[in-house]
Amino acid sequence: xxxxxxxxxxxxxxxxxxxxxxxxxxxxxxxxxxxxxxxxxxxxxxxxxxxxxxxxxxxxxxxxxxxxxxxxxxxxxxxxxxxxxxxxxxxxxxxxxxxxxxxxxxxxxxxxxxxxxxxxxxxxxxxxxxxxxxxxxxxxxxxxxxxxxxxxxxxxxxxxxxxxxxxxxxxxxxxxxxxxxxxxxxxxxxxxxxxxxxxxxxxxxxxxxxxxxxxxxxxxxxxxxxxxxxxxxxxxxxxxxxxxxxxxxxxxxxxxxxxxxxxxxxxxxxxxxxxxxxxxxxxxxxxxxxxxxxxxxxxxxxxxxxxxxxxxxxxxxxxxxxxxxxxxxxxxxxxxxxxxxxxxxxxxxxxxxxxxxxxxxxxxxxxxxxxxxxxxxxx
Amino acid sequence: xxxxxxxxxxxxxxxxxxxxxxxxxxxxxxxxxxxxxxxxxxxxxxxxxxxxxxxxxxxxxxxxxxxxxxxxxxxxxxxxxxxxxxxxxxxxxxxxxxxxxxxxxxxxxxxxxxxxxxxxxxxxxxxxxxxxxxxxxxxxxxxxxxxxxxxxxxxxxxxxxxxxxxxxxxxxxxxxxxxxxxxxxxxxxxxxxxxxxxxxxxxxxxxxxxxxxxxxxxxxxxxxxxxxxxxxxxxxxxxxxxxxxxxxxxxxxxxxxxx
Numbered sequence: 001x002x003x004x005x006x007x008x009x010x011x012x013x014x015x016x017x018x019x020x021x022x023x024x025x026x027x028x029x030x031x032x033x034x035x036x037x038x039x040x041x042x043x044x045x046x047x048x049x050x051x052x053x054x055x056x057x058x059x060x061x062x063x064x065x066x067x068x069x070x071x072x073x074x075x076x077x078x079x080x081x082x083x084x085x086x087x088x089x090x091x092x093x094x095x096x097x098x099x100x101x102x103x104x105x106x107x108x109x110x111x112x113x114x115x116x117x118x119x120x121x122x123x124x125x126x127x128x129x130x131x132x133x134x135x136x137x138x139x140x141x142x143x144x145x146x147x148x149x150x151x152x153x154x155x156x157x158x159x160x161x162x163x164x165x166x167x168x169x170x171x172x173x174x175x176x177x178x179x180x181x182x183x184x185x186x187x188x189x190x191x192x193x194x195x196x197x198x199x200x201x202x203x204x205x206x207x208x209x210x211x212x213x214x215x216x217x218x219x220x221x222x223x224x225x226x227x228x229x230x231x232x233x234x235x236x237x238x239x240x241x242x243x244x245x246x247x248x249x250x251x252x253x254x255x256x257x258x259x260x261x262x263x264x265x266x267x268x269x270x271x272x273x274x275x276x277x278x279x280x281x282x283x284x285x286x287x288x289x290x291x292x293x294x295x296x297x298x299x300x301x302x303x304x305x306x307x308x309x310x311x312x313x314x315x316x317x318x319x320x321x322x323x324x325x326x327x328x329x330x331x332x333x334x335x336x337x338x339x340x341x342x343x344x345x346x347x348x349x350x351x352x353x354x355x356x357x358x359x360x361x362x363x364x365x366x367x368x369x370x371x372x373x374x375x376x377x378x379x
Numbered sequence: 380x381x382x383x384x385x386x387x388x389x390x391x392x393x394x395x396x397x398x399x400x401x402x403x404x405x406x407x408x409x410x411x412x413x414x415x416x417x418x419x420x421x422x423x424x425x426x427x428x429x430x431x432x433x434x435x436x437x438x439x440x441x442x443x444x445x446x447x448x449x450x451x452x453x454x455x456x457x458x459x460x461x462x463x464x465x466x467x468x469x470x471x472x473x474x475x476x477x478x479x480x481x482x483x484x485x486x487x488x489x490x491x492x493x494x495x496x497x498x499x500x501x502x503x504x505x506x507x508x509x510x511x512x513x514x515x516x517x518x519x520x521x522x523x524x525x526x527x528x529x530x531x532x533x534x535x536x537x538x539x540x541x542x543x544x545x546x547x548x549x550x551x552x553x554x555x556x557x558x559x560x561x562x563x564x565x566x567x568x569x570x571x572x573x574x575x576x577x578x579x580x581x582x583x584x585x586x587x588x589x590x591x592x593x594x595x596x597x598x599x600x601x602x603x604x605x606x607x608x609x610x611x612x613x614x615x616x617x618x619x620x621x622x623x624x625x626x627x628x629x630x631x632x633x634x635x636x637x638x
Contacts, residue, residue, distance in 0.1 A: 036502075036504045036505070041503070043426075073623075074623045075623075076629075107484075107486020108508075111466075111484070111486070114466045114485050115465045120467040123462060123467075123489075124601045124604065126465035127605060127608070169616065173611075173616055177608060181604070181605075184604040184605070187604060188601050191495060191591040
């Protein structure tokens, strides 16, 4: 299928557009009426769905960008060049999603830039903010050749590719620090967060689980876009990604078990409490099942299996972020009698942001040299 | 000279003079309250209420005991809220108070998540809300004047002074009044020590105090991570450059190999 044959208005896109319109209205309502009127947050629950799903999830799903870019530009694994552009675009969209969510979530959106000049190096949140600024800029640079080529500015595109290797290494460094510092945000919650998730290892656990999610995101979106846009992809890419996933999932599995044993003990996961069940659900969906499915002989060649694993891993890591930011703290935060369940506005905006990311991806597939990497192969 | 306060719960009669004094000195408004079945009003601290008295009914040896518990910011020696604030809106002053500069605040509410005592409150009903909490009357302290609530207390429940003197007094009371006081000074070790400390005749757990607070300062938990970053940077960078160099040589060799 040629790029121009991709239809803009399919039933799916119309649905996305409806969600985006609703989300735009929700965002305006939030900006016009304030956080208290539009969300179910409160003094007992200062952080909710926007932080757990959109900020933590958006950033985690972006990890594929630095991984694939590193594989191609740093490790010279040419095989993955066809997916490097979609991976970078996904990362860019993931960060934009997180920034928009952050902008609407903070109480003083017009002061979002304050951390850039009001330094406080003892704050993980400051570290996170600086990384968001630097890495989003880096991703914009990594993404820019697609735009330059579309606009016929080959000189600009070539100039970016000339510095791409150091840019990618810089981006990988920022990603490693940013993924782990998002976990480090929760280090301060000792005594408040359920020991099932609270661990001194949480920064590294965030990094490894983001890598799992990143690989699965790239694999899944390549599967979906290759089918939707009838675009041939070398099956070796999927099995290669699946092989890497198996290693990362295996490592994460052992690491999580270590954190559990070193923390509350294995028994805590089987205590039957809500937290214990959420923990088991997260581990079974995101870690145990994908590991078992991938380890079988020939499993990493079967598209069906890889697709299921991708969906499981993405859901499992999302669940982990929700568990860390909401369910793991819930008992403590609700001890004063308060409750939290996201409001309609919170739901609508979260769905709209994801719709926006999918919509942008599709428009990029139609209008930008996203899925063909021929032009950059020889730079 | 860091200042400190001892709250001797055995002396409080629940008059709530401190609550009123705080409200008028800090020019706090009112919020619609909720009936909670006790005299505690408002039921929790909120953005307009920096301090309140909690009325708690317990029994000791079949006898009912009524306790009156003042809550407000404890002004930790090494506060979690100060360490987590990304824009240094929250600061620990040398005199003891933890102060808040609203003009810097971006409203991320990490302080609310980080506080082990759940003290900072938010102006949820406002369009551009800021964080609110007890200031320990920092400007009064700077001028050498006693904070408003302490000045008002008619029973000597609140004792204000130098940190060392106050802690020594708390220890002496618990030691001398054996049997009367529980052997625990709340705030001596909680969160690494707080400027406001409590002694009580009723176990603190029964009075609704938060007992899961770590007995060490919290900021090192995140600083342990942040302080590693200067070592991670050259590490990842060297790994990246090294991998690029090695894999590139291999690629070149493979290409030029047959020659």
